Each structure stands twice: as structure tokens, then as C-alpha cells.
Amino acid sequence: MSPSETLKLLGRPIAYHPRLARLLGSVNAAILFGQLVYWSDKTTHELGIYKTAAQIEDETGLSAKEQETARNKLKAHGVLHETHKRLEHRLYFRIDFAAYDELVCKHLANSETENTESPNDESPNDKSEIPETQKGDSGIDKSGIREATNEVFAGEQMGDSYKGALDYSNRLLHKNTENIGTGVADAPTVPSEQVKKSKHANPDNVACWEAYARAYRDRYGVLPAANPKTRGQVATLVRYVGKEVAPSLAKYFLSHNDSWFVKSRHEFGCLLKNYQQVLTDMQRGEQMTQTKARQTESTQSNYEAAKSALAKLRAKGLA
Template sequence: MKLDKLFDRPIAFHRVFVSLDIGITGALLLSQSIYWSRRCSDDNGWFFKNAAEWEEETGMTRREQETARKRLKAAGFIHEELRGVPATLNFKVDFDAILEALRLSESANQVSTKAQNQFQQKRESSLHKSAKPASTKRRNKSVVNEQTNIKKDYYRDYTETTTENITTEADATVEPMTVVAPNGMVYEIPGELKYPGEDTKTHKAWIAYAIAYERRYGAWPVWNAMVAGQISKFIDRVGVDNAPYVAVHYVRRVNEQFVVQQMHPVKLLLSDAEKWLTQAQTNRTVTRTEAQQADKSQSNLNTAQAAADLARQIIAKREREDQEDAAGGGHAE
């Protein structure tokens, strides 16, 4: 094998994406997607790649690609769309969803690192105290006791560090987010929920959804990387201006059994986004029962129209026969 084949063109890989729970293949595909989205000719960032090209560039099999794409789509990091004739699969990177997910991941890592550092400091301190010189006469017994003490210190320090970390984080909680609703009501959203800030794409839609959710269920909805991606995709489908009031309509007025049973999750807000938009614009909801009744009424109407058409055909046929009989009788005379 020649060296130029062994060390062929390297590809982009951003290690930080591994922290987003999308796996190594997901991080690799996302890194390469960002590379191409910045080099495409489409103004909106859409680019085309088939499975063979992905495999040639990344070495991933078709199955690995499908798994990676599924994870990226579920997180809202990429969008897919069939375009052209014959149709080809195009991709677009959602940078807002990625940045929001990285922000959440970084906050979680900072808390984890802080706890680990505190634990390590306490453990080293315990080891130092436990390592005092012992007399030669009781050396063996001291070693056993020292090991036992280290184990006790280990578990005690772990508990103390965990408790201390919780207390420290509670003390360091950010100030509540104050939001003024269009009707003038002021809401205080707990800062530890880490909702997106005013400078983010998802802020207005998510805050509208969250307030409506809290008023209906008495608890604030969870915000995480998955939800951030779903809200971002929802905004893309209904428009940034429509998204807040559509989200409020969905939580307050939609009472379909399947939605209520799941307590109005964001995934259902996204799955039927256009439906909720139409309902919000027309100020009317359609329940499953109403839909079934409408379908039944339409079916009855279709049956009645078919019967009327048949009756008209029979009458027209009889009239033609009568005219033919009358014409035949006149000719005979």
C-alpha cells in the first residue's frame, strides 16, 4: 500500500459533540455535515449527500449512517428534505439547536467537574492523615487499620461531597427568570430550570409553552437538549411569530384524549404543528369524536348524492323509453 493511500484526506471531527449523547458516529456525521453546510451553494445551508458519498468520506456503513441520522434528527441537530426529480435527500444543520445543547452540556459538565474536584481533595486529605508512621511492633495491624480507614473515608467523603455539592449548587442558584405576559401578569421561573435566554431562537415560544403548561399542570416542563431541538423544529414549521400563540393554544385548548394522556408533550406539539396552527388561527379545535361524526356525515351525504344520481338516471331512461315508444306508435299510424 502506498503512503498516499494510507494517509488520505482527513475529515473534520469535533470531539465536543460526543457530549451530546449522539454517539461517536453521530458526532462524526454532524461534524462532516457542518463542514459541507459551510461550503454549499444554497443560501439556506441545504446540501446533498448520498449514502455512498457518506461512506467514502467517513467510512461508516449504511446502517451506521441511518443510526447516526436518526439520533441527529431526534435531537433536532439536522433536518432532512427530499428535493428534485428524481428525489434526492438533502440535509441542513440547525446551529441554534446545537449551540443550545452544548450550553446545557457545558453547564452539566461544570457541576460534575466541581463535584469530582471536591471529592478528590477530600480523599487526598484523608489519605494524608491516614498515612502517619506506625511503630514496627504494630506495623501489620496498622496497615490493616489504615486500609480500613481509607475505605471508610472513601465512602464518608463521597457522601459528604455529594451533599456539599447539592448544598453549594442550591446556594449558587441563579436568580429566577422574570417574565411579563401580554396580559400584564408577572411570572417567576425558577433559575435552576436553565430555560433559554432572551437572545435565543427558542425563547419566546418555549416561555409561552412553559407558562401555559405550568398553569394547566402546576409544574414547570423540563428543558433539555432533546426538547430544545424539538422546539426549534416546531418554530421552523409554523414560523417564529406564530410559534408562541400556537404553543399556548396547544396546551390550553387541545383536549384530545391521546394528547391529554401524555400531558401535552413537546413531541406532539411538533408532530402535528400545522394542525395546531390551523386550529389556533380559526379559534376552533376538532376532537376525535367530532372528526368521526364529520366523516360519518360526509359518508351519508355521499350515499344520498349517489342515490339521487341513480334516481335521475332511472327517470331519464324512462323518459327516453317513453319518447321512443311514442315516436314508434306515431310512425305506425
């Protein structure tokens, strides 16, 4: 029998998902992750899977050095936890499926954010790599607010997007701002024939943006920038949570005091990447900040330690 025929009969080929390689950082990381996932439901040990480097190399072909590099990538993504029992000379591996789910959701959110605008939602100018400032359209006036006339004109080319409608939103938000003392000037008057060009704007997306922009102005005294990226993010959020929830969620987001949100000035992308967390906090009426998360983790760690100690005492007949 030839070597090639023998190879076909050997079995046990290592298969991996190519998309996992992009998600986790390398082919080796994807191979190791897939192998550990395979063994995860085949052990009942509380610390997870026990495999020696030699066993993993026999199963995957990864050398000890390649395994170490792959493990570091998985740990950096938070999807792998290791417990080194030095007295037993054993290294246990545990896959964090919750962290993996979160990683995938964030990756999908980022991918949809970058590619969310369909051919009907972007003009030829938006696809160009030439900056808008070189196209004769600065896009932003001295106050940092996108000019309504340019936006409405672009809205004609954007099909079902709400590019033009955002100008109506901005003009609505600008109204009476001088009385509030924000220093934001009224948007320029738009000819009625140009306003008609925004009639195809998605009203659900506009409602979500208006709620966000109002809350943003109330908190920071200025309006958020409206551009193709934010428009795509708003459209994606509406798809994720529904048109009924999106406006109230966008408004609530500005009241959330998570340190990352505050540091990012409540940039809309933060909401899109963490919409499930913000939605849960809104529905529960509480905010899970980093400080509170650390406190919860510490409490859980203490509980697990006490539980483990009690189990050992019971095993010795002392409890």
C-alpha cells in the first residue's frame, strides 16, 4: 500500500474553522482552541481539561513552543483560563464560552459597522478614498456640526439611508439652543426643494439618532458628529434591538457612567459594541460598572473558595 493510500485510511485529520483563525489571531490558536473545545464536554473536573504538551502535540501536531504561543493568544482574548497545580505537576485548561460568545459578538458588530452601508446607502463619493475636504465639501462647519445643505444633497444619493434626515434632526436640535447657552449656532436654512429629497429617510433610524443626539447635547452641551460611520452604527443598532427599543436605549446610554463610556464621551460605537450590557442595565434599572463588576467577581471568588474548602472537609468526614 502506498503512503498516500495509507494516509487516506489513517483518519483523525485536524480540521479547524478558518474564520476562527482570523478571530483568535492565528491558525495555531484556532487549532488549539478547537481541540480544547472538543475535550471540554468530556471531563467533569472543576478546573477543566488536563492535557500534557506531548498529548496535545500528538493530537494536533503543535510543538510545545507553538502551543505556548497559541495559549497566550487565547488567554489574551480571555477565552482560555489555565490553572497550574504545581504539587500535582499538572496544567488544566478551561474554555470560557461566555467570553468567546462576547468576542464573537463584538467581532460581528465591528464587521457590520465597517460594512453596514449597502450600495443603496452610500454614494460614489463615500466609497472614494479621497478625503471629503478634497472634494469641495468640508462636511463640518466651524462649530463642528455637519452642514445641513451638504447632508441633504448627499441624502439624495444615499437611497434609503437617513443622511438627509439627519439634517432635519440637527436643525430640530439646534432650535432654541441659544436660549440654553450651549453656544451652538442654528443650522443654516435649507431650501424646501432640498428638504423634499430626504423623504426616503428611514424614520426608525432618525428617531434613534434624535434620541441619542438630544441626550448627548444635554450631557455635553454639543451635538455629536453625524457622518457615514455613525449612520451605519445607528442603523445596525435598530436592527439589533428593534425600532421600539432603540430610541430609549440610545437615550439611556448617555446616562450610563461606565468608565469606558465616560472616557469615550459616550461615542455611539461604544453603545453598539456593548448594547446587550446597556440594554440589560436599562431593563434592570441598575448599572454594571467596572468597579461593581470587580466587587461581584471578588464575592464569587470568595464563595468558590469557601465551597471548595467545605467539600474537602466533607470528604474527610469533618463537616
